[in-house]
Amino acid sequence: MKLVVLIPTYNEEKTIAQVIQDIPRNVEKINEIEILVIDDGSADKTVSIARNAGATVISYSKNKGLGFVFSRGIEEALKRGADILVNIDADAQFNPKEIPKLIKPILEKKAEMVAGTRFESKNSLSQIPFLKKWGNRVFTSLINILTREKFTDTQCGFRAYSREALLRLNLFGRFTYTQEVFLDLVNKGLKIEQIPITVRYYKERQAKISASFFRYFLQTIIIILRTFRDYKPLLFFGIPGVSIFGVGILFWFYSFIYWLLHHQTTPIRMYFFVGTGLITFGFLLLVLAFIADMLKRIRQNQEEILYKLKKKEYEKSD
Secondary structure (H helix, E strand, O other), X not given: OEEEEEEEEOOOOXXXXXXXXXXXXXXXXXXXXXXXXXXXXXXXXXXXXXXXOOOEEEEEOOOOOHHHHHHHHHHHHHHOOOOEEEEOOXXXXXXXXXXXXXXXXXXXXXXXXXXXXXXXXXXXXXHOOHHHHHHHHHHHHHHHHHHOOOOOOXXXXXXXXXXXXXXXXXXXXXXXXXXXXXHHXXXXXXXXXXXXXXXXXXXXXXXXXXXXXXXXXXXXXXXXXXXXXXXXHHXXXXXXXXXXXXXXXXXXXXXXXXXXXXXXXXXXXXXXXXXXXXXXXXXXXXXXXXXXXXXXXXXXXXXXHHHHHHHHHHHHHO
């Protein structure tokens, strides 16, 4: 069994060496461990420090986004024959010594992905800034509604993936990946577990990806909505379509009753025209919902073909 530990980095010269050094070199049932650092355009000494610490480093000259870096990490891990991939942040907020605990459910065939959760430890909760805590709860609640699961932390970057999960993942978000992974794997029927982890926050540290909370919130919402649109098009287009169509019917019905009672359309003629517009728009959304559902079936076949092609390709490289 080979374990690849993926560390996405961006200007982490102060902590990257510590994270690499703290990664266990001997893990039960694991024969080989490789540390893979993918640098997203750092302007400091992150790359040289990571190489000197013993990691394999892939570096980009320009910042491409965490979602892109993670997808690149999956590709590299599969090329290198990974049976399990662990993703951990480079800022030392997570404890690499908890990696054996994180991969245990995968080794025991109980899950295809294991995500750390920071919200089951009172000590961790007390360290998390209020804005981060509130944003996490909002996004976690949204993911739970869309997946009908009961996750407690859908933004934690400390996670483990089986080879099957790596082959099945097909991600599109360049800004981030954390929520999209949950939606993708749940919709493909893969088992996800969460286990409590410890976390250390530093007051002087500013998050790289969420320095602008509003931008992070907006970008993440867009990624979630696009993923939901692709996997549940009937609901995504159908619910607003039925709602708008129903409101249009009410406008029509009111206009008709008024005409029956008063034998005139003034002053509610506009209600009739508004109702006609809403009914037309709602009907078009319903047609779009069925077209999108057809495209979903095509996408499912394409993803199955992609999965088999990747499996064949990376088996050869192994």
